[in-house]
Structure formats: C-alpha cells, structure tokens
Amino acid sequence: MNNTESIDWKEFFISGDDGIFTIEATKSGIDKNKLLFDGEDFTPYITRSELSNGINMFVPSQQLPKYALDNGNTITIGLDTQTVFYQPHSFYTGQNIQVLSSDRLNKDIALFICSMLKIQMKKFNWGGNGATLGRLYRTKIMLPINKSGQPDYVFMENYISRLRTIQSSNYVAFIKKHLKELGKAQKLSPLSELDWKPITISRIGSVLKGHDIYDAERVDGNMPYITSGSSNNGIGYFISNQNETIDSNVLSVNRNGAGVGKSYYHKYTALFGGDCRRIKLFDSHYKYAPYFISTEIEKQRKNFSYSRKLGTGRLKKLQIMLPVTSAGKPDYKYMDQYIKNIIIEKYNTYLQFLSK
Template sequence: MNDVDWKDFQIGGENGVFSITSSTSEIDKNKLNQKPGKIPYVTRSELNNGIDLFITKDQDEKYQINKGNVITIGLDTQTVFYQSINFYTGQNIQILEHKKMTKNIACFLIPLLKEQMEKFNWGGNGATLKRLKNTRIMLPVNNLGEIDFEHMENTGRKMYKESHEYLSEYILQKHNRLAEELQNLDILTLEDRDWLPFSLDDLFPKLQRGKRLTIANQVAGHTPYISSTALNNGVDSFIGNKNNVRTSAQDITIANSGSVGNAFYHPYNYVASDHVHSLNNDKYNKHHYLFIVTLLNRLQDKYHFNYEINEHRLKNDKLMLPVNDEGNLDLDFMENYMKQMELRQLGKIKGYLV
C-alpha cells in the first residue's frame, strides 16, 4: 500500500465520513426473550464477533432491530466488528455505517478503527460517542483526493482471501493428520468404560495457588496473566514480569474467587494470579487435560462468591473419571475420546471453509 496516497478524515459528526449512531435496540440481557433463534445478539464482548447468543424476533416491540452491513463498536471495550445481517444489541453499542459499506471494506477499516480507539481509556480521556465522532482516521484517496473505496474493496478482498486460504489449509492438514491417526480406532462413547471417583489431590501432584500481582506492579509484555475472569481462556492481560511471580505451563487453572470454579487448559507458559490455582500432572497431555477440564468446570455449581475455593477444599473434591479393567484411570481412553471429538469438530469447520 506504499503506492497509495493517504489523507486524514474525521470519522463521524457533521463533517465526518461515516454515520455513527447508538443502537436502536440496546436490550439488557435480563430483558431478552432468550428463546433460541437466528438473530445475533451483539454485546461489547471481545469474543465471537461480539455475538453473545442467537435469538428470535419475538422481543418487546419497543426494541427495533438493527440493519446489517454495518460495523458495531463497543466504546468502553474497544471492540470493533462487522455485522453482515440484522441484529439486536446490548447496551453501549455504536453503529458505524456508510452507503458504500461491504464486507471487504469493513475488513479494511476495522484495524484502522481499532488503532485509533487505543487512545481511549477509562480516565479523563475515556471513550464517548462524541470523542469517537471527532477522531480522525487516515484513509486512502484517489487522484481527486476523495476516499478510494475501490482500493479499500480490493485490498479488503485480498486480505480476506489470504486469511481464508491460510486457515483452510491449516484446518485441512490438521484434519487429515488426525483422521489418518485414528482410522483404525472404533468410535468411542462414554458408556464404553466404568467410572470411579478420583480426588483432585490424587489426580494432580502439583496443585498450588498463584501469586498476587497488583495492576500497579504489572509490566507490559507477552506472557499471559491468568486471573479469575470467565472470558478469553482466563487471560486477564499480557505481562513481562519475571521476578516474584508464579509461572506454570501445559496445565489447568481453576478460579478460586471472582468467576469461581471456571477452569481452563493452557497449552503455553503463563503467570498465575492469586485468584487461580494451577493443577499439574506431568503424565497428562493436552487431551487428558481437555477431558478433565470439562468435568472440572462442573464445580462451578458447588462454589460461589460466599463459598470460595481454597486448597483444602480443592484437594478433597472428586471427579468421576473412566477406568480400565484394573480400575486405574484410563488415560488412553480419555486421549482417544478427545481426539475423536476434535476430529468431528475439524470436519465441521473443514466443510464450512473448503
């Protein structure tokens, strides 16, 4: 894009490029008719294109559905997504639209919008609709000095095509390798094995709480910092602290407060906060951990804000797990069961992409 001229434009407002308005629906989740449907309910979440769930049109008539082919912006969370079809939203969602908007142009614009929104914070320079409208953005222009929508369309299409091809090839190779590995294995079901209770103390020889690290003492970096959030695999931020922190890798964390009971598998090095416990067993691989973490998450029903997890309670908790003919934990079954489940999911994704 070095051979393209660029010019700064005001994003919104009277002299702005785009129309930016508040959502016409803004439904609190507790006021939703949550009957499953096909209409996206978009929130300020950073996950799943901002979509929390899919609902029907059977909502209070005072909430008007938003038209698709627009970009949604969560100001306070700095989330920016393209919505191709009509949708409802939660609160504090802004709608950015333009008559020439397409999926490919949105693909081009979203990284530029995110970059500009990084200046917003929770302090005196917090995110507001007025500040967003007055923000300026660099866009490509043609020989007449006008916004070059054709260039954005072509570049966005190329970006999407390259990403799609890369992802398709990755999924295809992963699916084929796993299919070849499992080709001689019978389909496994959970009824194929007997199940017995195992204490977490027996399952995890290494079970320890993370270490407190205040926000003021956190240094920006690239290592995931795991805390008690129920989102983003428990990753609260990325830090660079090396001293006076508790690190772990290739294991499970479970939140002992906050979103108590939420458990995640981490196939990477991380720093554990004091709001989580790390559960580790050198004998387990990725598939063993994924099998166990699903059952571990059921402890959320047992614990709550007034009955938090501590090490004593955690060690004495028990999980029902499959056993072999000798009554021992059947690690082979757990691994192969999860591999077959992964293969089924990869097959669905492959069918969508290819």
C-alpha cells in the same frame, strides 16, 4: 499485498456533514430481562462485550413491536466499552450501542475501517468519557485515499481480501498438518455407557500455588501470564518476568473472582498468578486427556463463589466425575481419544467451510 505505507492517508470525520458514516443510536436497545424467547433463536443480540463479535446470545426475530431490528452490514460501537464490530446480519442490541452505516460498506471494507476505528476508541473510557454520539461526530480516523483525495475503498477491500486469502491458506496448512498427526477418528462407546467414578484431584495431580506479579512489576514480553480471567484461556498478559511458577503442560483453575472454578489447559510455557492454581497431572503421557479433565473440573463451578473460594486445600479435596477402566482407574486413553475425535471433526468442518 498492497503496502499500507506506499499510499497516501488522510483524516476523515466519522460522521456529520463531512463524515463517511451515518451514526444512529440502536433501534432496539432491549434490556436482557425484556427479551422474548418464543421462536427459533437465530437473531444476534449485541451487547457491549469485547467477545464473540459483541454477540451475547441469539434470540427470536420477533420481539415486542416497539423494538425494531437494526440492519446488518453495519458497524456497532459500544458506548462505554468502546467495542467495535462489523455486523453482517440484522440484529437486536442491549443498551448504549451506536450503529454506523454507509452505502459503501461491505464485509472487507468494514473490517479495514473497524481496525482504524479501534485505534481512535482508545481515547474513550468508562464513566464520563464514553463514545457518545456527540463525541463520535467530532472524531476523525485515518484512511487511505485515492487520487481524488477520497477514501480508497477499492484498496481497503483488496487489502482485506488478500489478507484473508493468505490467512486461510496458512490455516488450511495448519489443519492438514494436525489432522495428519491426529490420525483417523476412532469409534468409541457413548459417554452414557461408560463406567464413571468420583475422583479426587489430589489423586490425579499435584496442586501448586501461583504468584502475583503486580502492575508496577510486569514487563511486556512474550510469556503468557495466567490470571483468573474468564476468557483467552485465562491469559491476562504477555510478560517477560520470571518466577518459580513457570510451567507447561498443566491445568489452571481459577480460585477467585467471577470466573472461579474455570479451568484451562496450558501445553505451552507460562507463569501463573496468585488467583489461580495449577494442576500437574501425574500421568503426562496423554496430550489431549487434560482438556477432558478441565471440562469436568468446570462442572463443579456452581459450588464456589466470591465468598467460597477454590483455594489449594479445597481443590486438592475436590472430586470430579471421570470415566474409569475395569480396574477403577481414570481412563486416560478413552479421554484422550474422545477429545481427538472432537478436534478431527471440527477441523474437517472448518476445511469444508474454507473450501466453499
């Protein structure tokens, strides 16, 4: 791979007379409550979210006439969140999205430039210092240059293409290794034909408290620190602190916040904050059954809120529906193979996609 340290770099304005992009406010800017849902939902609806490439949902392409589709092969920047994403397809947006376009863009060049834009977006923040059009016009980014002193789009494209090739190769090797470990998918009875029974959490595992590590105490490191987040498997930070909550092969359940009731499985070693609880299953023989149980726990989320937290006492008494054996015990063997089958199917789908 060409080395980014072996080439010359130069500052360029993002936009304006000497800039590399044309910047415009979104053509749509539709509030979510004004979206129309008559038709097939194939068009991305982009918001200022940091997740899923900014895609909040998919909506029909036909919206009210005053809202125009934004063109694909562009880059979006969220005004307040400073999120930066490449959008390959035409899209609608929520409020406060800026759209960057250039005739030189393609997917690989855009991904390279997005990484440079994200570095500059760190200087903006919520409130009065957001990424407005005026500020973006005056912002510069560093880019590799060719012998003429202009952005070296060929280098950028080749760099990302090569990186993708390496990552794809590594991922294929990873999938094939895990498929070998998983074995073949097995035919199972449909969920609708199983016997189900409400099972109390305290019957299948120990419920343990977390321990807060506050901002001033946290030291950067490699240990996942599980908080009450709604994404990234609940990982809020990576730290080097140690305390009595260190554990692995456990379920976490958020006790508080917007993500109350969300549950994740952590096969890796981690620390756990005070706004989550962890469940240590009594039967630890099954590697994949915990993912099934986690999903069933999340189905109870509607019963909890900011004013009704899912603390230790409530979690111990919480009942979830699980498939059971003829003896009335949780059918861990079925749950384990059910999740295996899903993973095997997904991995094979990914391999087919990567082989195209």
